[in-house]
Amino acid sequence: MTDPAPSSPVHDSHALLALARGGARRVERIELAGRAYWAKRPGTAEGGRWHAAQALLSRTLPLPILRPTVSRGGDAAAGGEAQRIEAFRRAGFHVPDIAARAPGLLILSDIGPNLGTVRQHLSAEAFGQVLRMAAETLGRAHAAGLVHGRPSLRDLTYDGRAIGFLDFEEDPRAVMPLASAQARDLWLFFCQLAAAGVRPEAQGAALVAYRPFLTPEVQAALRPLLTLVAGAGRLVMPLARPFAGRDLVAPIEASRLMRAGLSGAA
Known part of the structure; x- marks a missing residue:
């Protein structure tokens, strides 16, 4: 049994998008009406020497667990993350609310310290x-x-x-x-x-x-x-x-x- 997911508060998505507009950092904290939120802007698709090396290793050793996972970047990455958040929420797990959404941008509620x-x-x-x-x-x-x-x-x-x-x-x-x-x-x-x-x-x-x-x-x-x-x-x-x-x-x-x-x- 999973813990019941708490009911989601109402978020002012238009005000949140206005606050996030013009931001440049990949992840930044914003506040509205005494609540904390996190604006996430997925960058370009990830990759590099480590992912190339991991891909080579996964071809050398037939272990699916070693296959590299690379973010697609941009709106595709934001959309995929939103889908996975909702899958966890439907199963009753504690995840952020998707308070607002725009192309290449997710604004998520704060759910406590890591x-x-x-x-x-x-x-x-x-x-x-x-x-x-x-x-x-x-x-x-x-x-x-x-x-x-x-x-x-x-x-x-x-x-x-x-x-x-x-x-x-x-x-x-x-x-x-x-x-x-x-x-x-x-x-x-x-x-x-x-x-x-x-x-x-x-x-x-x-x-x-x-x-x-x-x-x-x-x-x-x-x-x-x-x-x-x-x-x-x-x-x-x-x-x-x-x-x-x-x-x-x-x-x-x-x-x-x-x-x-x-x-x-x-």
């Missing part, structure tokens, strides 16, 4: 409880047949009552099967936790919270990736550790933790 901000105001124990809520909520979303695309600390929120989802800019379902996309969600979530220096015991507790929702299909999509990354880490890290940054270390640590924590699950 988990990166929440972490700064909580004890490690209290934040661990929030992470367990986040993992359980992600699991419920997956059980509902949904995919977020990039569930990081900055793209999940907590308002003291419920976990919310932000930034549906990536659409892995466009390039991979559902099970692979959900496996990618889960792996990216724990890669983000490792990169942020979240304690391994807190990560392990969050993984336990997700486990009831783990399907055999998602585990099958995850298994070769975890084996590949964890195995590569055993070969690379003894030599690379003195020079490696968190971008390299975090996926290896996350893959090792997930491989151990999901052993025998589902």
